[in-house]
Amino acid sequence: MPSFTSVINLFAALFLLVAFAMLSQRRLANLINLYAWQGAILSLGIATTAYGTGNTHLYASAALNGILKILVVPILLRRLVRRLDVQWDRESLVRIPTTMLIGLALVIFAFNASLPIAGLAHTVNHETVGIALASVLLSLLMMILRTTALSQVIGFLALENGLIFAATSVTYGMPMVIEFGIALDVIVGVFILGVFFFHIREQFDSLDLNRIEGRED
């Protein structure tokens, strides 16, 4: 067993840990920091895979992910948070222990569901596909449980992290064109949603989506 596989496994485990930390984090500013950490772990994991397998195009993917997710998107999100003046917003309605238990059940489900997929893939790190699937499901859970618009968007971004991770572990990444396309989509998405936030707040006086659902008119 080559040693870089165990390094990749370590990064995969940390990736899952950060996904859980995001699920349980109430404060918005910390959530953005965790997102940046997840991006850093993702890009280090891709770089290790590139080093271990000799797939040089993965270095480009690692660099792209690194720049986008450690620098660009967190900076955009922080600026957005400052402009909306919600730095100190906390979501008080999240029940952490229950959320954690649901998350654990999702992880067990994902690990079991991914076993046949992992058996079909021939990459060195095919075992980590279960972790990638689990973090995708955890991000979805976060989008369901959170009520403010900004943390739902961060959940969406974390979902995309999980997808890239899954692609890396099953097929050594997607074709470059698609990866660039996704990166562009993410940036554009953040911009558009940023504009949306201002509209939502102007219209409804709050970023809490539960209050919007309650309106009848």
Next chain:
Amino acid sequence: MTLDLVVRQALQTLFVIAAAPLLTGWIRQCRAWLGNRTGAGILQPVRELRKLFRKEPVVASEASALFVATPYILFAAMVLAGAIVPMVATRMPLAAAADAVALAGLFALTRVFAALAAMDLGTAFASMGARRTMLVGFLAEPALLMVLFTPALISGSTSLIVIVRHLAGHGFVLYPSMAFAAAAYLMVTLAENARLPVDNPETHLELTMIHEALNLEYSGRYLALIEWGAGMKLLVYIGIGVALFLPWGITQSHGLAALPGAFALFAVKLAAAGAGLAVIETLLAKLRLFRVPEFLGTAFLLAVLGLLVRYLLGS
């Protein structure tokens, strides 16, 4: 051969008994240094114990035999735990007698006796302390067991000796699952030993205390035995942590030649763990009591994640 084993066992047990007050003193001294105070020195808990042993114990007239017997039970259980955990050598006659799960059961036994004795007199604070101890205990125990299962899965046995032999025998291997288990174990250790994010060991503030509330009715040598036992409990927890996560240096050889080195190394590990504990306690603030389930739930989650990662990645 047999004499050799008996000597080892006696030496380790005596070491645990003697080092427990010193460890408590060392942690207090480190906390004092970090808080920019002079501190009372490492020997202060020894002086306190001596003072308490000389004082006349006062026992309420309504107290039952359980109340008087509990300090001795706690002390004896901790001595037994200190003899079971392989801290310096794997070849120990008593270490083979009980595995990690039995050890967790031993801790649960002491907790039950401490809570019963606290409720014996029916005073408000002691009963409150008993209830809080049981709350923390029933949340920490599943997390502790889950932590123990990860190295047990790796080595194929719940016996601490086999775990130490397996982990120390393969040199340094990167186990992501063990990193999760270690983090969870640290949280459980803090909670079970009434250390800072869960309980402040240095105050007698009525509304927040847990461990101190249990001992409010005790005095004299009974209190001394309880405090000594609490010190040994912390030492045993660090010993289990060392055996699970830093097993290098625990001697596996026959004979007594390797023992001084192993003891010195274990003392260094203890000192490092104590200093680390002091740093953690200086950095953290006490959690609200109702946040403790969240804290221990996170520990449980980390331990289960470690198990799952081990199951999925085989590492």
